[in-house]
Amino acid sequence: MKNVVTVKEQLTSGTNRRSFLKISGLTMAATGLILTGCSDDDDSTIVDQKLPGQRNGKFDLGGGDFGVLTYAYALEQLEADFYTKVVNLGNFGSLFNATEQQVLTDLYHHEVIHREFFKTALTNALPNPSTQLLPNLEFDFSTVNFNSRTSILGTAQALEDTGVGAYNGAGSLITNPDYLLLAGKIVSVEARHASAIRSLINPNSADFAGDDIVSGTTGLDTAKSPSQVIPVAGGFITTEFTAIYLP
């Protein structure tokens, strides 16, 4: 019997592998998929590197360190958008006293800085940011009454507390210590924000670090997984996205 050239044998050659990719229509850049090394023994296997990017028609945040950074970028986009709206309200000066205006203006500054930081960091770090960088998300704050100090501060509190819980819950997902440090530098500022907002809402109290957010037995703050945070934060986000690689 003649020796039949099998597909496996063809794939052991680099040139043939490239041809195979062209024929099959697969490209590496667009989807973050790569062909793993093919040994004589294995069939070719396509492995998703879990980079952020389009999957099944929606943007997926990705997994691993890039997934966590993209997740953080999404949350900072949300906060930045909210505070941008708040400080630009026509009645900002009448809704809030001078101290409150200063706090909210600072929060606006900080969250926009955080957002732009993540955009820059991800753009620099991602292999192909043109397809892997989270797009500008669209938001819907129609449930917020922007004529109400109470509604605005309550929303700010929810966003800040959510941010703290999100960063605390995502820290252990990060493998690069430099990224962990960067997330650490931000989360404490979010906690300072949360404390200040809570204190503006109810100054003569322990609410700045109340028992509703800091455990009365351990003294620990919340830590939430992405799958716990996204449904809550996602309530304000109209752009559809997925996070299949984040727990």
Add this chain to the structure above:
Amino acid sequence: MNILKFIESFNDENFMKNQGSRRDSFGQFGQLGKNLALASIPFGLASLANKTYAADISPTPSTPVGALQLALTLEYLEDEFYRLGLESGVIPPGGRDEKVFMQIAKHEADHVEFLIAGLGANAVAKPTFDFTVGGAFSPFTDYQTFLALAQAFEDTGVRAYKGQAANLITTPDLLTAALQIHSVEARHASEVRRLRGLKGWITGNQRGTGMPDATQAVYNGEEATNQAGYNTSTLFGADAGTEAYDEPLTTQQSVDIANIFIV
């Protein structure tokens, strides 16, 4: 290290070698409780320069256990400071301040318990603290001093925990717990700063009005505006850029600050 440079700047040799009680040495500084006085009088830490206190803590190893041991020492410090503060009556009763410090004290006591339980046989013992630093401070009779030290301790705690995060990267559950304590310290810091009339966040390396010179060590490094190559001052200026990020303290820096209050 700024505190050591500060100490070395003393040129009164006799003062430096004074073998008398530290309280006598500092008697000349009189009433240190007023904000302006605090800012202008160099704190009498000089006598510490020629003494090595056997009880001073050493830098902990760069391991998960080491990180939590350092954390526990700092929590012991805060726990005792607030306990003594509440017992002393220095905190104005019945108002916001008392509510704030009762909540903070509760958390610090909880943190001590949590870390002792987590460390088990590796738990370190509580050092002996002197929050007066040999009579240089009167935190338990002067409320402004108490507030200033509270701010310094909370801002130190935030930075110290942050500096230990990388040491916990191999132990995800312990890292998460440390992050969950770290953010509580940040909530505390924000409220104490705001009680003192400052912003809840740190601007540049400013220790803030009324904070003793000796606390500058807590704030040095906070002026950073380069975050992984991104210039945080570009959009809204350096104030906003530096406020948006808290910086870590190294193990040595954290230990040096704690040792000021350990005898």
